[in-house]
Amino acid sequence: MLTMVKEKTIAPTEEKAVVYRTKELNLWYGEHHALKNIELDIYENEVTAIIGPSGCGKSTYIKTLNRMIELVPNVRTSGEITYRGRNIFDPTYRVEELRTQVGMVFQKPNPFPKSIYENVAYGPRIHGIRDKKILDEIVEKSLRGAAIWDEVKDRLHENAYGLSGGQQQRLCIARCLAIEPDVILMDEPTSALDPISTLKVEELIEELKKNYSIIIVTHNMQQAARISDRTAFFLNGEVVEFAETDQLFSTPADKRTEDYITGRFG
Amino acid sequence: MKRLVDHSEVIQHMNGRLVKNNIFKLLFFFATVFGLIILVVLLYRVFTQATGWLNIDFLQNFPSRIPERAGIKAALVGSIWLMAMVAPLSLFLGVGTAIYLEEYAKKSRFTDFIQTNISNLAGVPSIVFGLLGLTVFARGMELGRSVLAAGLTMSLLVLPVIVVASQEALRAVPNQLREASYGMGATKWQTIYRVVLPAAVPGILTGSILALSRAIGETAPLIVLGIPTFIAYLPKSVFDTFTVMPMQIYNWTGRPQEEFQHVAAAGIVVLLVLLVMLNSIAIWIRNKFQKRF
Numbered sequence: 001m002l003t004m005v006k007e008k009t010i011a012p013t014e015e016k017a018v019v020y021r022t023k024e025l026n027l028w029y030g031e032h033h034a035l036k037n038i039e040l041d042i043y044e045n046e047v048t049a050i051i052g053p054s055g056c057g058k059s060t061y062i063k064t065l066n067r068m069i070e071l072v073p074n075v076r077t078s079g080e081i082t083y084r085g086r087n088i089f090d091p092t093y094r095v096e097e098l099r100t101q102v103g104m105v106f107q108k109p110n111p112f113p114k115s116i117y118e119n120v121a122y123g124p125r126i127h128g129i130r131d132k133k134i135l136d137e138i139v140e141k142s143l144r145g146a147a148i149w150d151e152v153k154d155r156l157h158e159n160a161y162g163l164s165g166g167q168q169q170r171l172c173i174a175r176c177l178a179i180e181p182d183v184i185l186m187d188e189p190t191s192a193l194d195p196i197s198t199l200k201v202e203e204l205i206e207e208l209k210k211n212y213s214i215i216i217v218t219h220n221m222q223q224a225a226r227i228s229d230r231t232a233f234f235l236n237g238e239v240v241e242f243a244e245t246d247q248l249f250s251t252p253a254d255k256r257t258e259d260y261i262t263g264r265f266g
Numbered sequence: 267m268k269r270l271v272d273h274s275e276v277i278q279h280m281n282g283r284l285v286k287n288n289i290f291k292l293l294f295f296f297a298t299v300f301g302l303i304i305l306v307v308l309l310y311r312v313f314t315q316a317t318g319w320l321n322i323d324f325l326q327n328f329p330s331r332i333p334e335r336a337g338i339k340a341a342l343v344g345s346i347w348l349m350a351m352v353a354p355l356s357l358f359l360g361v362g363t364a365i366y367l368e369e370y371a372k373k374s375r376f377t378d379f380i381q382t383n384i385s386n387l388a389g390v391p392s393i394v395f396g397l398l399g400l401t402v403f404a405r406g407m408e409l410g411r412s413v414l415a416a417g418l419t420m421s422l423l424v425l426p427v428i429v430v431a432s433q434e435a436l437r438a439v440p441n442q443l444r445e446a447s448y449g450m451g452a453t454k455w456q457t458i459y460r461v462v463l464p465a466a467v468p469g470i471l472t473g474s475i476l477a478l479s480r481a482i483g484e485t486a487p488l489i490v491l492g493i494p495t496f497i498a499y500l501p502k503s504v505f506d507t508f509t510v511m512p513m514q515i516y517n518w519t520g521r522p523q524e525e526f527q528h529v530a531a532a533g534i535v536v537l538l539v540l541l542v543m544l545n546s547i548a549i550w551i552r553n554k555f556q557k558r559f
Binding site: 066068071073095096097098099100103104106108110111112113122123125126127172175176179 | 373442443444446465
């Protein structure tokens with residue numbers, strides 16, 4: 001059934017390059033089978049939304065894409081995720097290298113307790129960039145890219161904790177842009193923000209998709225509908241349906257998807 | 267609808283609750299004041315006894331049988347030597363152990379075992395550490411009554427406290443910060459060095475100050491090691507013998523002559539000043555870190 005849905009929905013856009021291809025991915029937390037036979041393709045310069053009720057495995061999946069999930073003890077995986085054709089579980093694929101290509105924005109804004117400048121310069125610094133001029137340039141470019149430059153340009157050297165929650169989250173996006181990634185993973189990036197900040201972040205995602213491929217986990221279905229090109233619906237660790245967003249929300253192929261997006265459960 | 271919360275009864279109870287509220291506030295206030303008063307009395311006594319005896323000569327003289335000529339030079343310099351050894355050694359070993367246990371080691375029975383032992387060691391009486399130092403360092407390694415033997419013993423004594431305090435400080439660093447760092451491709455060491463440690467330094471220093479303050483005032487392990495109290499020269503290397511201020515003060519208080527009580531008080535003042543200085547340095551470092559991040 002799973003493949004059937006996929007064939008039907010993915011067919012029209014085969015020209016776009018695939019960034020991530022997930023094949024038969026299974027994941028266990030100890031004995032708990034959290035992800036079951038996930039099959040999912042992520043396309044370049046698109047926003048892919050992952051929706052589903054709490055505990056459905058959507059956050060687990062996105063954290064598997066940059067192998068952050070390995071920080072959790074007793075996690076086992078089977079199957080394959082290829083990033084640009086390379087299996088990310090390959091022992092020769094260094095996780096630091098993968099994460100330089102794949103940035104991540106978290107649920108709660110998590111700036112470092114450092115200055116705004118140092119937050120953005122952190123990524124380039126750990127990758128060995130010391131030249132002050134280049135760092136300055138990266139910081140400005142990243143902050144502009146995250147649409148927060150005008151708000152912070154006069155206080156770059158003040159502590160990032162002085163910013164509002166929404167500004168902090170955009171700072172975290174800027175910090176993520178500073179390593180010039182290819183993909184940006186966002187794990188419920190607006191769940192801790194007020195509606196106006198949420199709107200700003202959503203506008204930003206729209207803008208970022210021109211240069212980056214974005215995968216966003218959200219439990220806000222309107223958000224998925226507003227900003228994503230494709231949506232995957234997760235339920236109990238399985239992908240129930242993966243389709244173009246318009247299609248998934250207007251004519252869901254699976255009854256369970258329909259129940260979820262119409263608010264009958266979850 | 268039947269009301270489960272009877273508001274008239276709530277009002278009746280209100281007085282009793284508010285009185286209790288005030289009683290506890292007063293109780294805690296008295297607890298604070300009690301400690302403070304004792305401290306002030308103690309300091310007052312020490313300082314009044316020390317006046318007239320505490321002068322430049324006191325700092326520059328070696329110990330003497332004659333109270334007027336007795337000085338604290340040997341003990342003061344000895345304490346500084348001891349601290350210069352204990353502070354870096356115990357900080358390096360203590361913080362290193364804490365980092366390993368908190369950041370690297372996977373939870374296993376082995377780490378649980380180490381953890382339990384460290385917590386227990388923190389409660390072991392200092393005299394036991396003295397016996398350990400005597401057996402291992404003084405006799406086993408033939409270091410005798412040297413600065414080195416005493417320094418190693420003292421480092422072991424304060425180590426568990428520093429480990430436990432540092433672990434607490436590391437645990438208090440939110441995991442989100444580590445995740446943010448790893449998420450950008452930082453290695454474990456980069457994450458520890460640039461994110462975790464700076465955030466934990468204030469906590470680590472607070473615990474370490476307490477531990478080192480204990481080391482500077484400790485006598486029991488040094489008595490077991492046989493550190494002398496009457497020394498008329500300064501150590502030239504870590505292999506020389508020496509004495510420290512608490513030993514010297516203890517020796518003076520045990521003398522029959524009335525005047526030596528004043529000499530001891532003067533010694534206590536010097537010891538307190540050294541302590542305050544050490545703490546100030548640590549607080550200064552801590553504030554510097556807090557400002558930077």
